[in-house]
Amino acid sequence: MREAALKWFKQARHDLEMAERNVAIGGYDVAAFLSHQAVEKLLKAIIILEGGVPPKTHYLDELAVAAGLPEDLADAVKDLLADYMISRYPDVSGSVPYEEYDADLAGEKVAVAKKIFDGLTARCSPLEDLRADDPGAH
Numbered sequence: 316m317r318e319a320a321l322k323w324f325k326q327a328r329h330d331l332e333m334a335e336r337n338v339a340i341g342g343y344d345v346a347a348f349l350s351h352q353a354v355e356k357l358l359k360a361i362i363i364l365e366g367g368v369p370p371k372t373h374y375l376d377e378l379a380v381a382a383g384l385p386e387d388l389a390d391a392v393k394d395l396l397a398d399y400m401i402s403r404y405p406d407v408s409g410s411v412p413y414e415e416y417d418a419d420l421a422g423e424k425v426a427v428a429k430k431i432f433d434g435l436t437a438r439c440s441p442l443e444d445l446r447a448d449d450p451g452a453h
Contacts, residue, residue: 343416
C-alpha cells in the first residue's frame with residue numbers, strides 16, 4: 316500500500332515541478348493541465364496511504380471528498396477543476412486551448428497546486444520519509 320502511494324506521490328511532485336517549468340518556457344496551457352494532474356495524483360496518494368481506494372476519476376472535487384480535505388483546500392481544488400479539459404480540447408473551451416492561458420493565469424494555477432501540496436504536508440510526511448529512502452527519488 317505504501318509503495319503504491321509513494322508512486323502516486325512521486326509522480327505528483329514531478330508533475331508540479333514540470334508545471335513550474337512550463338510556466339517558465341511559455342507552456343501555459345501545459346502548466347495548467349499539469350497543476351491539475353499534480354493535485355489529482357497527490358490526492359490519490361493520500362487516499363491510498365490512509366487505507367482507501369481512490370475513485371477512478373479525474374474530478375478533483377470527488378477526490379477531495381474521498382481524501383477528506385478541509386474546507387479551505389477543497390475550495391482551492393475548485394480553481395483547477397476545469398483545467399483538465401479546457402487546457403487540452405478546443406471543443407470544450409470554444410477556442411484554441413493554449414490561447415486561453417497566459418503567464419499570470421498559469422502562475423495562478425501552479426500557486427493553487429502548491430497551496431494544496433503545502434496544506435497536505437503533514438498528511439504526506441510518511442511519503443516524504445519513504446521518498447528520502449528511495450535512491451531513485453529526486
